[in-house]
Amino acid sequence: MRLFVSHDDMEWRRFKNGDVKALEGIYRSHIKSLINYGLRVTPDLNLVKDSIQDLFMELWRNRENLADTDQPKYYLFRALRNKLSRAATRQSFISEAEMQLSSNDLLTNPIELEILAREQEIQTRKTLQQLLDKLPRRQQEVIYLRFYHNFPYEIIASTMNMNYQSVLNLVQRALKTLRQAYFPATSPDPGKKV
Secondary structure, three states: OOOOOOHHHHHHHHHHOOOHHHHHHHHHHHHHHHHHHHHHHOOOHHHHHHHHHHHHHHHHHOHHHOOOOOOHHHHHHHHHHHHHHHHHHHOOOOOOOOOOOOHHHOOOOOOOOOHHHHHHHHHHHHHHHHHHHHOOHHHHHHHHHHHHOOOOHHHHHHHOOOOHHHHHHHHHHHHHHHHHHHOOOOOOOOOOOO
16 A cells, blocks of 8 residues: 555546546646657657547546556556557558657756866767667667656556567667767777787
């Protein structure tokens, strides 16, 4: 039995009991992250917006049959991904377009840093974004969920309809690719004696 009930948990319960203001609160709390996540699944902004709208309408219609959750964000991400996947299947929507990671998602430097350090950080971010953009779509998605939303691997596996080990493998492959691209191994000079 939990002693602490989170704000999200209370709002979810109020929404399930028919409080439309609670649904609005859930929507306002999660809309930005839902749009950002949806754009990692598909670059079609209109499809993402329509899917989110449909999702919240379905939530309202089916509220009495929904399970209790103290993590509505995980529930919403999973439901949105399923909705986008179904829409993609219906439309035969297959896109290899690279996802753009918003600079708003990246950490900002403290004001106290020297200008040189700021410039270096900007260059590092730019390079990282370019490297992330080159990853396959599913690797970008798993990196986004793990490192930008701090989702546990179990939740990522559930959200992406993958098993736990596959998610770990996908993260490791993505990180290895990023490391190799960011810190390329210097190839030895063939004429140089070791």
